[in-house]
Amino acid sequence: MKKYLLLLTGLFLAFTPPAREPISKEMAAAVTAFIKTFDEEQRKLALYPFNDNERYVWYYTPVPRKGLSMKKMNPDQQKAAMALVKLAMSEQGYEKTTAIMDMENVLRVQENRPPNDTHRDPINYFFTFFGEPNSKEPWGWRLNGHHLLWQFSSLTGKVSGMTPTFLGSNPDIVRVDVPQKGKQILKKEAELGLALVNSLNSDQLTMALISETSPQEIFTTNVRKASIEKMEGIPFPKLTESQQKTFLALLDTYLNNYHVTLKNQQMDKLKKVGLDKLVFAWAGDRQPGFGPGKGQYYRIHGPTLLIEYDNAQNQANHTHTVVRDLTSDFGEDVLAEHYKSQH
Incomplete structure (x- = not known):
């Protein structure tokens, strides 16, 4: 276990950006x-x-939503809204968020919609606030729209809930003739997942492979409480040291989207349960080998965390990713403790 923590510390020091001021205030x-x-x-x-x-209702498909759309904000309010988004996440997370919103412009062209179409609209994203900020009572906010969910909860003056988080991209790689041509928002998520599965030997792959067919969707979808019945896959200790570094780089790709304070909170949970409890599972066509252009699915699963990646729709060019805190989606564990103490 000590070896894993040393490996984790070294890798995350390399990847973690300098700390900013505490985020709650x-x-x-x-x-x-x-x-x-x-x-x-x-x-x-x-x-x-x-x-x-x-507070528990969210979608990643282009459907009607509740909340205040950016379309109903004036320009100054739109700037304030995006400043709030930028505050809550890392530079990487903010760049992915704005790129996902901009992908609606690509879909307008790809689907031959008129320039004034509102079904594909980069400002058709909704801000919703639950309670009002204070240091004694719970409050939170979310940003939700097509292929995008950020959800934050603050309990007793501390931002302690940061999931569910959903980031998706359609297309995964832009191939139509637009300024964004060649763009791949979730490139590292794809490349590191493939690098890890392709590094496995036959015995390791037997443990990791849960299906030779990729599912068409993430398993947990948008349910209130995420759950996958069996923890399948290859355990972290069964990976070589080089493979463990790839695994941790993949994990870090997801957690590095958050403000460093929130990322570190999630890492503290992982350290407490132990990295040896994490598993990596893969599903996809392996004839003649795993690679781009084929349906791909993987997940990182542990007692406190579930990350899912799926790219199978639209001839494997439509990606969905989700991060779920299995102990505290929507800040539920701290919320339960808060109500217990109040009672």
């Missing part, structure tokens, strides 16, 4: 200032009690 101040700019109609759209069931 900054986020509370930014949300408070943002909400003050809302008129009455905007408040009705954007604000919900923290205990409203709407």
Whole structure:
């Protein structure tokens, strides 16, 4: 176990950006200032009690949503909204978020829609706030739209909930003749997953391979409580040292999307349960070998964390990824402790 922690420490020191100021007070101040700019109609759209069931409702398909759309914000409010997004995540996470929103412009062209089409619209993304920021009562906010979900919860003055998180891209690689041609937003997620599965020997692959057919969708979809019945795959200790580095680089690719404080909170959970409890599972066509252009699915699964990656739709050019905290999606574990102490 000590060897794993040393490996983890060395790798994450290399990948982790310099720490910023603690996020809780900054986020509370930014949300408070943002909400003050809302008129009455905007408040009705954007604000919900923290205990409203709407907090658990999210979609990654282009469907109607509740909340305040960026389309219904003035330019200054749109800037404030994106400043809040930038505050909550790393530079990498912010770049992926804005690129996913911009992918709606690609889909307009790819689907031959007119320039004023609203079904594919880069500002058709919704901000929703649950409760109002304070240090004693729970509150939170989310950003949700096509292929995008960021969900944050603050309990007793500390931002402790940062999942579910969903990032997707259609197309995965832009091939139509547009300024974004060649763009692949989730490139590292794809390349590191393939690098890991292709490094496995036959005995290791027997453990890792759960199916020779990739599913058409992530298993957990958008359910309130994520659960996969069996923890299948190759355990972390069964990987070579080189493979463990690839595994951790893949894990880091997902966690590095968050503000460093939130990333470190998730890493602390992983360290407590132990890296040896994590498994890597793969599903996909391996004839003659795993590679781009074929359906691919993998997951990283442990007692506290589930990460899923799927690229099978649209001839394996449509990617979905999700991060679920199995102990505290929507901040549920800290919330339960808060209500228990209040009682």
